[in-house]
Amino acid sequence: MPGFAASSVVFRPYSAADFTACLDLFDANCPEFFAPNERTDYSAFLGLGREGYHVCLVDGSIVGAFGLIDGGAGCTHLNWILLDPRFQAVGIGSAIMHRVDALARASGSALVRIAASHKSAPYFGRFGAKAVKVIPDGWGPGMHRVDMELRL
């Protein structure tokens, strides 16, 4: 996306009308970054309309999403972060991670837990997250689960 400025991304809370656009983001990242069997889990997660899930918009279109779910006891969970492949590697993920840091701190969290994969773990590692557990094939065949902790 030449010339794209991540600062032009707008964030807003997820609403039920965003369901299909978010599933399209999943489909665009499957099977490269998500195991096919995770689609049911994501669909169920979205169906809950959970408070804390956010979408990222560029020119009014949804290009990404992420969730910050209160885990209690000073802990927040970063869930289902994903971007349209056409908008990856242009800094939107970094903008999300800065937002995650600010929102989690503002809510009183000292810890963000991230259920990552072996493919995304190096990305979160760049922001200081540490792997605490690895489950081979934890997300599905060939997609290993890496539980990470990011101390704020």
Ligand SMILES: CC(C)(COP(=O)(O)OP(=O)(O)OC[C@H]1O[C@@H](n2cnc3c(N)ncnc32)[C@H](O)[C@@H]1OP(=O)(O)O)[C@@H](O)C(=O)NCCC(=O)NCCS
């Ligand atoms: C992971 C993801 C959210 C990162 O967002 P992004 O906007 O593409 O990342 P950024 O543009 O902010 O990248 C910042 C840096 O991290 C690097 N990076 C991006 N993805 C990476 C990865 N998976 N592993 C290691 N480094 C990565 C970029 O190359 C860039 O490096 P640079 O600063 O040296 O150029 C996004 O690529 C994505 O949606 N991936 C597919 C879905 C996914 O795996 N989600 C995680 C589920 S737990």
